[in-house]
Amino acid sequence: MLLGPALFVSAALFTLGVFGVLLRRNAIVIFMCVELMLNAVNLTFVALAQRLGVAGQLFVFFVMAVAAAEAAVGLAIILAIYRHRGTVNLQNINLLKG
Amino acid sequence: MSWTLIIFWAFAGLALVSALCCITRRNAVASALWLVVTLFSLAALFVLLDAQFIAVLQVLVYAGAIMVLFLFVIMLLNLGRQGPTDVKGPLGLGIAALLGGVLLFQLWILRHAAPPEAIQLPPGSMARLQQEQGLVGAIARPLFDTYLIPFEITSLLLLAALVGAVVLAKRKL
Amino acid sequence: MYAQSVLTALIAWPAIAAVVVLAAPERWAKHIALAASLLEFAISVPLWWVFQPAGGMQLQLDVPWIPSWGIHYTVGVDGISLFMVLLTTFLVPLSILGSYNYITTRERAFYALMLVLTSGMIGVFVSLDLFLFYVMWDVMLIPMYFIIGVWGGQNRLYAALKFFVYTFFGSLLMLVAILTLVYLVAQRTGVYSFSYVHLMSNIGALGTVAFWLFGAFFLAFAIKVPMFPFHTWLPDAHVEAPTAGSVLLAAVLLKMGTYGFLRFALPFFPQVALHPAVQAAIVTLSLIGIVYGGLVAMAQPDFKKLIAYSSVAHLGFVMLGIWALTLQSVQGALMVMINHGISTGALFFLVGMLYERRHSRLIEAFGGIAKVVPLFAAVLTIVSLSSIGLPATNGFVGEFLVLLGAFRTYPIAAGVATTGVIVAAMYLLPALQRVIYNPLDKPENAQLADLSPRELAVLLPLVACIVWIGVYPTPFLRRMEPSAQRFIESVRPAAPAAAAR
């Protein structure tokens, strides 16, 4: 019954997350947008779990675990970068260039 | 229109608006706080979708732990003050809008790709399950049964993340 | 006991010996390698008598290797591969002996690679499992890459890379074709198997996909042959490679291309091979190879390059012979494969010996040396004449049979190919003249040393073969005839069916 609206909200949130990732340069904000996308997906899982079984909710559980780990490592990386460069603005970080 | 639906849309609207604010606020602290609002709203939506236990976790882990971590880092780096905007210029906006639009369009089309009726459970079966086994039990049973190994691996993942974060964040080992 | 294990021993022994060479002291390396290769030759010699001409595929050994994918270790020889195996084991000791003075750095590595190369070459010729064949094909590729790239001449890295990329490009296409073929056959029979026999008996009609598969096999083998216009790696590789590398490259590696056509490309896809357009294209390319290779050879200032282009011409005869599909032409093609190995191998040895003395391969650098080095001149003359195809030398037997047989199928093409006989004289004789005849006008040539006993030991077996095959090739022809017959039958029956459609 709530499936359709929930999926719609999830899609909108996900798009906003992508939009944010593309729009911003601040690494931390981009990180938050990624979290937003993860949550949008979580919403989908939960919505579908109603009709497809409890496994959907379990996946949310795992996604949270991954998100926590990712946040910890990712933020640590940002910290390290900030120490090196003095900024978290991605425009000034091009360490990946070969 | 039932009350459930009204509440749903109220929280959904709140989630979307706060998400929009989160990605547009120039101040990282403001963004983070708006994100907290979004996460709370989502927790409410989870309750409406028969996932009470997940909703609790959402508040505890996300709003409680992860967002605090974010705020800590922001403050540690002293990013809270007003600086020059990090929002990209018109070109970046255009690209973001274009790609976002395309994505939304694709998801719009994908809404028809719902799972076939044949494999769906009858309506209300989740609520019935929770009635029979309890809110936590309904999730805990498969977690420690079918998904035991992934669950244990998750612990390893978290341990690795812990070690990794310490290694990365520490100035000198 | 011998019958079961000989082929495996031939593959395994050089690889084991390579390890021994690597472990031995540097100055012993060449002696150990020579002893090992002589033993290898000794192991292979009884094949000449053990082999039953009418016995089809024999001396087989079949052991599951990766059973879940249908991959077996299957080896065996017939009248086509027997001579390639013997040619290989015959030439490797000579190549090693011929390298004694030529290779002065990293000897251990060189001789070990030579032995590994031997394993690969034997493996290619005896594999009856397509996966094993592919593996061996690449096993052979890599040592040669290093032999050219490490011990080669000035421009060795370019040449080695060109050789490798070119051949590897073809071999990857071949791998795709092999996998597709196995998959298609498995769909029909339900059995996943890389076995040659299994694929041959169950291949059936493939329709248009056969053209693509044939194309992939064709590219892999045509590059190796090499057919015009896929030949340009050859002059570079030959010129840069050390003597032993050139010899084995010309004598054995090129034959893998024609061998591939004989063993795989034609029997698998007869309806493609007999398609008029395909026939016309391949015969035309062979003719271009014969005439064009010869004419370009004529213009070369570098003796090694000249021989390299002459290989293009000789292999053109082989391709023409294979495609003519008459008993004479196929046997002739096999003979040319053997003869080219012997004659061109000998030519490369001789040029290498010149190079050791003068450090030049340019024809211009010599002249009139027959007076100083009569023995060398005599051997070079005999070998050149055999390469030209003078009757009563081996070269004539092969070319004559090819042309005689091809004339029945493609009279015009065979007529054009016969002009290659003239062209052969036109490129080799002037070179011969400018090297050993003409005035002895370069003072540095006046002191050249004639052939040493070691060099004679390298060359005399080859000269003996040149005369033997030229005068009495019957033992060869008798051993290969049933296999050639079977090859033709495996291709020809498709002809009426193709015509009916």
Next chain:
Amino acid sequence: MPASALQLLWLVPALPLVGFLLNGALALWRPTAKAAVSTIGVGVLVLAFAAAAAAVAEFAGLHQAAPLVFRYWAWMPAGDLRLDFALQFDQLAAVMALVVTGVGALIHLFSVGYMHADAGYARYFAYLNLFVFFMLMLVLGASFPVMFVGWEGVGLCSYLLIGFWFNEQINADAGKKAFIVNRIGDFGFLIAMFLIFRATGSLDFGPVFGRAQAVFPPAGTTITAVTLFLFLGCTGKSAQIPLYTWLPDAMQGPTPVSALIHAATMVTAGVYLVARCNVLFALSPLGSAAVAGVGALTALFAATIALKQWDIKRVLAYSTISQLGYMFLGVGTGAYAAGIFHLVTHAFFKALLFLGSGSVIHAMHRAYHATHSHDDAQDMRNMGGLRRYLPWTATLMWIATLAIAGIPPLSGFFSKDAILGAAFALATAEPIWYVYWGMGVAAALLTAFYMTRLMLYTFHGATRTGEQERPHLHEAPWVMTGPLVVLGLLSLIGGLLDLPELMGGGAFLQHWLEPVTGLAARMRPAVELSPVVEWAVLSSAVGVAALGIVGAVRLLQPEALLPARLAPPETGLGRLLWKKWYVDELYDTIIVRPIQWLAREVLWKTIDARIVDGLIVNGSATASRALGWLGSRLQTGEVGFYVVLFVVGVLLVVGGAVR
């Protein structure tokens, strides 16, 4: 099966082969052992001649109609091709074997004297023995491929012997030219073999000639092609138009070689081939007409060039070409016996002429050597009046000259008359032969003229050799004059071999060869002339020859000749003839240079290096490198950009799912 001597037929070629192996080994390891070399070299030839003679004697006693075939081993068995290494002995082979071993033995003996001072003595005899071996394979081979072994083998020996003094570029060039031009002819031979095998399924002489009438429709396309390709082979080996240019250059070899290979034996192989394949040629009127026409034209053409040559050996070389033309006229006319007859007599008198000229050159060379002069020992302008110093040589060469000119009763008269008579007789049936006959008669006139010229300039008039050299001019030792005497005798009486019936002779050779040529003769019956006409034709030939000799004596003034150093350049027609009609230059311009240019500039430097290797092979390498460079441009290192790319990628993947 016959007994001993024929059983040992294999000894005839095997002996020279053994001689080659022994002498070759000596040449490489003990080149100074000249006594051993001479013994082996000449000995094997004498033994081979003895063996051949014994075989012929025994064969004659058998009155065998069919050839005797001796199979030794299977050579190339492949499918329905059953090719044995086999020799065959019949009347034609008997004649050839005797000529080859007999004349060969004499020339070997002569060489002992001629080459004695040469450093390459052993090598020389090795090559010469090898040549005789291959020549015997050629004439005794029982199938086309075995004959081809000899055919190419003699070409090889010719190559080796022309370039015998290989340290002079001109010699090495001449040898190479001979080999390559011969290869062009061999191309024709090969194609002819393929055609024959395609049609008859065999390459052995017996089955091929046996089936020829059944397989080949007379005057059909196939048989015409076969004969024309065979004849292409002959034009190469026997120096006929258009492939004759190698033979004059071949005179760079030692003179006995010119006598043996380039006069008496090898160059006649083409005539032998046509005679051997008489059945095939009889089936193809066009092929025969081509043979006769080319022969007649060559006879005339080469004779014109011989008029103006100063090098004594070149005159003889063009004379050889011309005489070979006669032989082809004969075999092309269908007078196979006459062609072979001329081949035999020509072997006698031309070998004599060459050896005589060798004797002259030997003397001249020694004289110049003694005085360290660098004048040309072969230029007739440097000779003159030599009969006073070389009386034996002069006398013997005059015999040969009269023989070649066709003066009765010397051998050349009979053989040449037989050919011209046959051509005239056929002309009454096929008028084109009148032209051939006319060319033959004209060539006879020129032959008499230039041969007399050669004799006058060399042996008569004032001595133009320098004053200091004259005391050093001597007659050669007996090993050289001895063979000359024998050949002179043979040139004198060689005509007895085939005295025409017209003069009450037995036409021995014609009858002897009947078993070989009989089938062809039945297919193409000879036209009989009335005795009156025959006498007329005969006397016209003699008259022409006499006219040539007398004309030369009257027109030429040896007294006015200057030594080569002082001689003015030729002008007008003389220059054209002296320059050999510029044929060599023509070939060089329209064939040799364009091919070299094509090979070097077009095929190698443009197509191979630039297009195939440069554009396609290295081009694809460059293209993939450029693609890689493009890809590397994407690696900006900016995460934002990567994110955009990543999102685009995701959208593409999702887009694939959406469809």
